[in-house]
Amino acid sequence: MSSGPADLNSVRIAVVSSDPAFRRMINDQLADLLEEKLKQPCDIQMFDDKAPSSFLMEPACALITFEDEEELKVLSRLASRHPNMLLLALSENGSVSRAVASMQAGAHDFIARPVSADVLSSRMSEMIAHHRPAPHGDILVSSHKSAPKGHAGTNASNGTETFDRAIDAEIMRDFEGFIGTSSAMQGVYDQIMRIAGSKAPVFITGESGTGKEVCAQALHARSSRNSGPFIAINCSAIPADLMESEVFGHMRGAFTGANDDRKGAAELADGGTLFLDEIGEMPLDLQAKLLRLIQTGTLRRVGGNEEISLNIRFVAATNRDPLEEVRAGRFREDLFYRMHVLPIHLPPLRDRTGDIVPLAKSFLQQYAREEGKGFHIFSTEAEYMLTAYRWPGNVRQLQNTIRRLTVMYDGAVVEPDHLPDLLRSDESFEHDLNQAISDLRQMGKAMSESIQPFWQQEKQIIEGALSYFDGNISRAAAALEISPSTIYRKRMSWAQKETA
Template sequence: MSRPPLLLIEDTPSLQMVYQATLRGAGHEVVTAGTGEAGLAAFGQIKPGVVLLDLMLPDRDGLDVMRHILTTDPAAHVIVITANGSIKKAVEAMRAGAHDFLVKPFDNQRLLHAVENASHALQVQSATAEPSRTDAPLGDFIGSSPAMQDVYTRIRSVARSMATVFITGESGTGKELCAQAIHSTSNRAGGPFIALNCGAIPADLLESEVFGHLRGAFTGAIADKIGAAAAADGGTLFLDEICEMDLNLQTKLLRFLQTSTIQPVGASRPRKVNVRILCATNRDPMESVRRGQFREDLYYRLHVVPIHMPPLRDRGDDVIEIAEALLTKFAREERRSFTGLSAEVKEIFRRLPWPGNVRQLNNVLWNVVVLNEGQNVTPAMLPLDLRPSAGPADPPPGPGMAHPLRGLAGKTLAEIERLVIEDAIRRHNGSVPRAARELDVSASTLYRKREGWMRTTSA
């Protein structure tokens, strides 16, 4: 079956010949143009699905040409080509709707890889195209507030691209749900979705977790291990808490992004993988860059399309919608008869600042269902620190604050340990790694304890 022609817009004759020969050698029909005007004219005539566009053209700005193409045919997949010193220009193009970008110099395999990805995405898009609301909830998200409608629209607009997405937001706002929604809405939905928490893995093991290792590569490597990048081949790799990544590994991640190759620890040669990268952090990434904790060049490589997850306190009545859904879920799991929230509880929930966001709301509803019986949730069923008697100006004190023994009498050592840990995490705005540093333990220890608490509660 013949493929639709590709359009190559490149003003350097020697490069035009090289790219054309490589693409034709792989079975692609190629139409070439040396200027922006000639490229737009050819685009109108042949209506290609995939366009290779150099951003530095003699007669017109490459971004302007791309916008013209996408205005004419929003379904077209544009791969932009830029010089090594113009990464910011490529990022701007991705945010404006480009499918992928190539940085000169690139090898033939990288060129073919980008074109095959775009062609495949075009086929999947044509096969599954159907009209849909762009502001309707996606995946496991609940809520229809204006802030979340903006998120849904942004997810849909970026899903078909190969652009890396940098998700920011406070702890508990649903950053991993956002990544999963991008994956499931993209043409990679049939491939694997691999999530890796960079803050939960010790620095000396993180490289092996990301890129894998061979047996005998280091002490304890008793068998070959496939890393997350290889496991995500053909799908999506989600790097959570990316700002916690060790600086040495950041260098290797940057090389991976530039070459699409990985080299497991102990391997003698690299291998190609086809992976889309999504990442997230609850920190301010630019502050991490200023402090020297995050490479600036990696930041600009990853921060192509930013998506900010709004805190629960900025989502209006979403808090009620989410709470009712959680109540139904937990009532079914715990075999309770709860059916709704009282009017007083709804008002309390609307007023609360929810520093732990949806994760905190989840724990509150689970606590209510496990410890109470009834049909409607009333204020008396809420945890003490959320009840109106606690007063809005009296936030729950942590064990290490003004009165360190307040409220600890009669509690077991395990219960006190949990209070101390959760207080530290709350005071660090949900950052487990920062809480771990304060408590002088590893982040993996805190993640393990929290998972244990969740299992105990659900048992």
């Protein structure tokens, strides 16, 4: 594994392989070819027979060779812990079943070995270039400036206002990597826009898979620091004895294996944003050192005496209740209040059910294109199943579900049979369904005491179901054993009767 200082503009590549010949080929040939194709320096980290449980600092791309089930498990673990990382799987067994197994485990592509450095570098450069994020902000500003030309011959004021609203709706629909127009996410977008320009620390909370790193990247992209580095480090993935060096850097000879001076994540983030994911996993003694860095803006590398001044925007995240962690003594109270200046909470997917289908369609379009499949829409029944499921793994689980079906099946329309059995046996949904039915029966008994017109009783029953399921029409319709379109039609009918 490389231990030299990393260039801020370099493309970070991780190589996990127990094959020494493959590792030599990477060192001797691939690095130069890849730098030539990407027009950027590459920082290659090599892992041999001791594969990491996760990477300390997420690479842009990882090459992983696997020949047995244990190595396939390593591939799957790294894919699940680094969902934003490109993963290229390689194996001497070039069978179709081997390729499918790697894709199910989370690989973006599969290549049979042996493979030449030229072929490998070409495929890697294509993958990295294809997955670079589009500059949303520049596109939107350019479109906005051209608006008046598109409204020649119309009322200038009304035309501009209409176009502004259309642009605003587009921004809210696809906001800095987020997808969704639910009220919960609109609130998140508003918070991000309000606080992105501040220098104060941000503390993001939310369940696993809700998009905490996407939120941190959005804050960086919307800030005046967006031309500086965004450095993300996962505190839960770093062994306690290495964390101080990874965050604060070290001097040559500070400990065994420290052969060079090395910048830590904090120094690499100078002039930009440092994102500390799962900050509650940081040992208490390092929390004290982090607190000093936040307060003074200076640090000392491990084994060093020099005070290094830094200009960093701190963003932290956790999937736990931070106040409970403070009460339990696992998180310093002074650090919590120093970081918890601008809090943002990301809602779980079950609380933004209106965003499930748009997210699923976006993932379907992306993965169908990558896999060369014909999928482009979901059947109505498949959409109902997606919306009714509670998604305990949130957006990440939905993303992996859509990716799995695009690998395993093909066609124009995603049908219920393409979805995993898990979506058909949601125990929590069954509990909610039974409770809703019980409540509806009680409502029926109460209504029997005073006879009302049928449409009013029907309205009370349907609105009671909608209220129980927090306005989720698909789940209310499932509980009532009617079609969601029936609820829409009934609502229109009630409105006409009430205004008559």
